[in-house]
Amino acid sequence: MASMADLDWVTYQKCVSQGDSTIFLPIGALEQHGPHMSMNPDVLIPTAISEAVAHKLSNAMVAPPIAYGYKSQQQSGGGNHMPGTTSLDGQTLTHTIRDVIKELARHGNRKIVMMNGHYENSMFIIEGIDLAIRELGWDAITNMNVMIISYWDFVEAPTIKLLYPDGFTGWDLEHGGVLETSLMLHLFPHLVDIDKIVDHPPATFPPYDMFPVNADLTPPSGTLSSAKNASEVKGEILMNVCVEGILHAVENVFNVDYVKSITKKTA
Numbered sequence: 001m002a003s004m005a006d007l008d009w010v011t012y013q014k015c016v017s018q019g020d021s022t023i024f025l026p027i028g029a030l031e032q033h034g035p036h037m038s039m040n041p042d043v044l045i046p047t048a049i050s051e052a053v054a055h056k057l058s059n060a061m062v063a064p065p066i067a068y069g070y071k072s073q074q075q076s077g078g079g080n081h082m083p084g085t086t087s088l089d090g091q092t093l094t095h096t097i098r099d100v101i102k103e104l105a106r107h108g109n110r111k112i113v114m115m116n117g118h119y120e121n122s123m124f125i126i127e128g129i130d131l132a133i134r135e136l137g138w139d140a141i142t143n144m145n146v147m148i149i150s151y152w153d154f155v156e157a158p159t160i161k162l163l164y165p166d167g168f169t170g171w172d173l174e175h176g177g178v179l180e181t182s183l184m185l186h187l188f189p190h191l192v193d194i195d196k197i198v199d200h201p202p203a204t205f206p207p208y209d210m211f212p213v214n215a216d217l218t219p220p221s222g223t224l225s226s227a228k229n230a231s232e233v234k235g236e237i238l239m240n241v242c243v244e245g246i247l248h249a250v251e252n253v254f255n256v257d258y259v260k261s262i263t264k265k266t267a
Contacts, residue, residue: 002061003051012107015059019110019143022060022254024050025100027125029069029118030086031077034176034223036196038188039084041180043067046117048187049151052243053113053250063104066096069118074213075205076119076172078222081215090124097128098135101146105136110143111254116150119171147253152179154245155238163234169202169225176223178230179238186235199228 004012004023015021028043038044047065054060071080071087080087088096097114104112114125129146136144152171160168163178174180184192198221205217218224 004061004063007061015061016108019108020059021109022054022057022111022113022250023104023109024054024060024062024113024115025104026050026062026065026115026117027069027097027121028065028067028116029072029077029121030067030084031069031072031118032082032084032176032222033180034196034221034227035198036193036227037176037181037184038191040067040191041184042069042117044188044191045180045183046115046151049239049242049246050113050115052239053247056243056247057250063100066093066100069093070120070124073120073209074218075203075209076224077175078218078224079213079215081213082218082222090127093121093124094128094131097125098131101129101132101144102136105132105141105144110145112144112146113250114146114148116148119150122148122150145254147250149246149249151242151246154242154249155179156241156245159237159241163237164229166229173202173224175225176221177225177227178234181227181230182232182235183238184235185230185232186239189232194227194230197227197230198223199226201226 026046028046030039031042032039033041043065050062054062068086068088070090070093072078072085101112116122116125125148133144181192200219200221203219203224
């Protein structure tokens with residue numbers, strides 16, 4: 001595994017010129033995650049997972065992450081009104097993703113894994129990929145394969161039951177909660193202060209959104225559920241589950257037969 005940015009261009013060209021390398025592109029956000037944690041988990045966690053998966057693959061590397069994401073939504077991230085949260089317009093994020101994919105394709109890459117760490121990014125990642133593939137087709141590049149992963153989707157029911165013995169409120173309310181705090185305790189413990197965790201019930205919201213948002217609906221801590229049950233041990237479990245699940249998925253999707261079949265259909 002190599003960090004794309006750490007390579008000289010000659011070495012990089014040799015790695016990607018045949019189109020058989022796999023490039024991981026982490027996408028996150030700069031967003032508050034409560035008083036107990038730094039504002040960059042949405043970048044650090046998907047980057048760390050990308051590095052761990054790429055390390056287990058041959059001819060794989062990790063590109064520098066896209067460190068800003070789409071606007072934090074109140075019912076999944078506390079809201080874009082929170083101090084420190086620094087966001088992009090949807091069009092800006094979409095075009096950034098489109099442009100980076102097209103540049104990676106220009107270098108010779110044909111297999112890209114978009115590793116998302118910020119829930120609100122999802123549809124803009126899809127739009128950026130769609131635009132990139134369409135515009136690459138105008139230049140007769142029809143064999144691009146882009147995979148989208150949100151790492152939490154690989155945390156399946158048995159692990160959820162183990163980590164949340166008192167009940168699971170859902171990923172939307174896990175902002176700054178057990179999942180992210182545990183992973184950060186495992187990966188970047190110096191960026192977590194467990195003494196500052198605010199223990200409060202899960203946030204409650206109406207079954208609709210209003211704009212401008214009613215800031216009073218966001219818990220004062222900025223987190224949407226309590227991180228009191230987070231631990232480094234849980235973070236290690238989550239990391240292992242995500243890495244192994246994502247590794248299996250990437251190996252399965254980017255096998256030679258699959259890529260050939262997709263290329264044949266789109267050529």
